[in-house]
Amino acid sequence: MSGRKAQAARNDELILTAARAVFTADPGAPIAAVAERAGVGISALYRRYPSKEALLQKLCGDGLQLYIAVAEQAMRDHDDPWEEFAGYMRGIVDADTNSLTIKLAGTFHPTQELHQHAARASELATRLHTRAVEAGVLRPDITPADLALIFEQLASVKLGDEQRTGELRHRFLALMLDSLRQPPAHRPLPGRAPDDLELSVRWSPVG
CATH class of the missing domain: 1.10.10 (Arc Repressor Mutant, subunit A)
Incomplete structure (x- = not known):
């Protein structure tokens, strides 16, 4: 350029x-x-x-395209049904697209292009869910909507710096994945558990 x-x-x-x-x-x-x-x-x-509206539309459009890329990559990367599903979950948590959903949903008017991206993201999420259920590795009573809210719960975890936040999100994701798996798994959780100091420091005055 x-x-x-x-x-x-x-x-x-x-x-x-x-x-x-x-x-x-x-x-x-x-x-x-x-x-x-x-x-x-x-x-x-x-x-x-x-306008602010145009900027918000761009942010959310980029977030949806990243979600789509992560989901498509997960479907290409694994022959094992559980690893395909778990890889998708980990990829979405790393992408952190749900932080945008939590904060920006309902704050602007989606464009037709955004509707198209959202439809594609929903289609991929449903396919990944269906493949895991049909393979017998995911609890059949879990729905794609359940997974969407799980992503939002994980995106709400913010403690310490960016690295520590990512570590904790993956710790709790591992816990959730064990409960979602069919049959349930009980693997060691990654990362260090949060301590009382980390939790209490959030109440300290800023500045």
Whole structure:
């Protein structure tokens, strides 16, 4: 890319990273907060995204495409039905697309393209669920909607820094996977359990 195009691409990446951080912390934040966090001028942001609505649509569109990519990859990677399903669950937790769902659902008007992406994501989730049930490795009383809410529960786990949060999310995912498996499994849980200090420090005043 030319220098100008490369700079525009860098600015776009900065804007989207900042927007995700700002709006998952506070969906009501003004778009100026995104420009400030990204370190770009408000005019540069508006040239790329003419409104907060457009920026939210872009964030959620990217999240849906990432979800689709993770699900499709899980279906390609494994011949073992349980590992296919578990790989999908781990991939979605790592992608953290459900943090967007928790915070941004109902805060903007989805486009037709977003509806199409959502339909594809739902189709893949249903296929992965059905394949696991039919293979006899997933509890038959679990539905795709149950799994969607499990992802949201795991996305709500936030403790310490990004690395610690990821470790804890995978610890609790492993616990959930053992309860979802048919027959139930009892494997050692990964990662260190949260301690009282980690939980209590959240109540300390900020600043």
